[in-house]
Amino acid sequence: MIGFVFSISHQTPLRNHHQHPLSCPTNNAVIHYQKPHRSHLISTTQCRSEQQDSALTPQESTTSAPTEQPSYWMDPSDILQRQHPLILTNKIPAQCPFIPPSLMQIPTSSLTPSQRLDAIQAYLEFYLSPANLRRDSHITKRMNPSTTALNITEFLVFSQMIRLNTTPIDIARAAMQSPNLLLLSDPRDVGSVVDVDENGDDDERVKEFYVAPVGGDKDGYLEIGEESASDRCVVAIGVHPWIPTFALINLFGRFGKLDLVWRPKFMTVNGAFRKNFSVVEFERVEDAIECVEKFKELVGEDEQMEIKSVVRFEDFEKEGKKMSESRKRMIR
Numbered sequence: 001m002i003g004f005v006f007s008i009s010h011q012t013p014l015r016n017h018h019q020h021p022l023s024c025p026t027n028n029a030v031i032h033y034q035k036p037h038r039s040h041l042i043s044t045t046q047c048r049s050e051q052q053d054s055a056l057t058p059q060e061s062t063t064s065a066p067t068e069q070p071s072y073w074m075d076p077s078d079i080l081q082r083q084h085p086l087i088l089t090n091k092i093p094a095q096c097p098f099i100p101p102s103l104m105q106i107p108t109s110s111l112t113p114s115q116r117l118d119a120i121q122a123y124l125e126f127y128l129s130p131a132n133l134r135r136d137s138h139i140t141k142r143m144n145p146s147t148t149a150l151n152i153t154e155f156l157v158f159s160q161m162i163r164l165n166t167t168p169i170d171i172a173r174a175a176m177q178s179p180n181l182l183l184l185s186d187p188r189d190v191g192s193v194v195d196v197d198e199n200g201d202d203d204e205r206v207k208e209f210y211v212a213p214v215g216g217d218k219d220g221y222l223e224i225g226e227e228s229a230s231d232r233c234v235v236a237i238g239v240h241p242w243i244p245t246f247a248l249i250n251l252f253g254r255f256g257k258l259d260l261v262w263r264p265k266f267m268t269v270n271g272a273f274r275k276n277f278s279v280v281e282f283e284r285v286e287d288a289i290e291c292v293e294k295f296k297e298l299v300g301e302d303e304q305m306e307i308k309s310v311v312r313f314e315d316f317e318k319e320g321k322k323m324s325e326s327r328k329r330m331i332r
Contacts, residue, residue, distance in 0.1 A: 077274075081241040084273050092276065096242040097306040103247040116164055121174040123160050124181055128213040130224040131259040131281060148216030149187035153207050168206040172196040175211045184210045190217045225259075232259070232282045234291050235316040238308030239263075241274040247305065252280045254298070256287025279313065288312070 086092045111119070126132055128148060133140055143150045152171045155161055164170075173196060175181040186192035187210040196206060215221055225232075239248070248261055260281035265272040282288040295310040 078242075078244060080271050081274055083270060084241050085268060085270075086273075086276075087241070092240065097240050098302070099243070099247050099305065100303050103250040103303060103305075105246055117170065117174050117177070120161070120164055120166055120170050121178045121181075123158070123164075124155065124171065124174055124211060125178060125213075127155065127158070128181070128211065128216065129259070130222050130226070131229070133222050134226060134229075135260075135262065144187040144210070144212075146217060147184070147187060147190055147212050148221060149182075149184055149190075149210040149212035151187070151207075152209050152211060155211070168203045168209075169196065171211065172206050172209060180214050182212045182214060182216075184212055186210075187212070228285065229281060230313050230317075231285045232288050233313035234280050234282070234288050234310050235313055236278045236280060236307050236310050237276070237316075238306060239274075239276055239278045240306065241276070243305055248278055248280070251299065251303065251305070252282075252291065255282070255291040255295075257283040259283050277316075 084092075087094045127136070127139060128143075128150065133143075133148070139150060139154070142154055152168050155171055156166060156168070161171075172183055175183040176196065182190060183194055183196070184190065184192045185194045185208070190212060194209060196209075213221070234252075236248070236252070245261055245263060249258065252258060252261070258280060260279070262279040262281070264275045264277070264279070266275060280288075280291070282291070292310055292312055296304075
């Protein structure tokens with residue numbers, strides 16, 4: 001999975017995860033790490049009000065600040081999508097579909113300390129899950145290959161962690177309370193479990209610790225669920241690149257617990273831009289089937305965010321192969 005580097009005033013790199021943990025009811029809430037520049041804030045209502053024939057050029061769009069209070073803080077990938085080449089060339093509408101309040105983020109003010117820690121725990125479990133590691137080269141290049149352990153400081157640069165004002169102590173405590181994670185002093189030894197209470201609240205000391213998934217030292221950990229992954233996946237077609245990922249999580253999470261929301265991108269000289277479809281991986285095959293069969297029936301038109309259809313992943317792949325073969329025949 002391709003990440004981006006985005007700098008703010010203290011020069012900490014933010015890595016954007018467009019894949020999100022989905023099991024915690026509070027994990028979509030945002031706590032502002034700091035007040036971002038106005039040019040980095042985009043309101044969904046403002047996006048909707050822009051007309052297709054008034055698409056901004058790349059230079060204009062980076063200097064034009066919104067005139068109203070934004071409804072959420074856009075992460076680096078969301079900001080980049082404002083320069084989407086298909087929008088700038090009027091091939092897709094230069095407006096964001098309406099995001100209903102029911103799909104928006106939980107207000108930051110509603111988070112209690114325990115809910116915030118639960119959200120951090122959910123992100124940690126997601127980052128080190130087989131479903132994410134199969135695509136996330138950023139983490140796999142940095143983790144210990146024998147235990148799947150990752151140093152605590154590596155998590156601190158993720159944009160989702162920065163939104164939650166996460167500290168090394170927070171990560172250590174979230175890992176300790178999770179039945180699916182281990183807090184280690186030695187990344188090569190899953191038996192080197194530590195307790196942060198024994199080491200006090202010293203952030204510098206805690207930075208030397210590692211977080212590993214339970215079972216991460218077993219052969220085949222990264223392949224868990226891979227064989228049935230395609231059966232548990234659906235593809236949402238017609239997803240506008242300006243739709244925030246948390247809205248997709250809240251929408252498809254109604255059908256069952258999700259393992260992954262993947263937004264494929266295509267590369268250009270100006271960066272990586274989202275394609276007009278998203279892959280949603282459910283934990284259970286039954287939930288994926290229900291989503292395909294009853295999406296239009298169970299989701300009101302005002303909450304569909306102009307998504308055209310939801311199909312099985314296998315059907316989507318077959319259709320793609322047919323189109324590819326058709327293009328090859330035309331070239332011949």
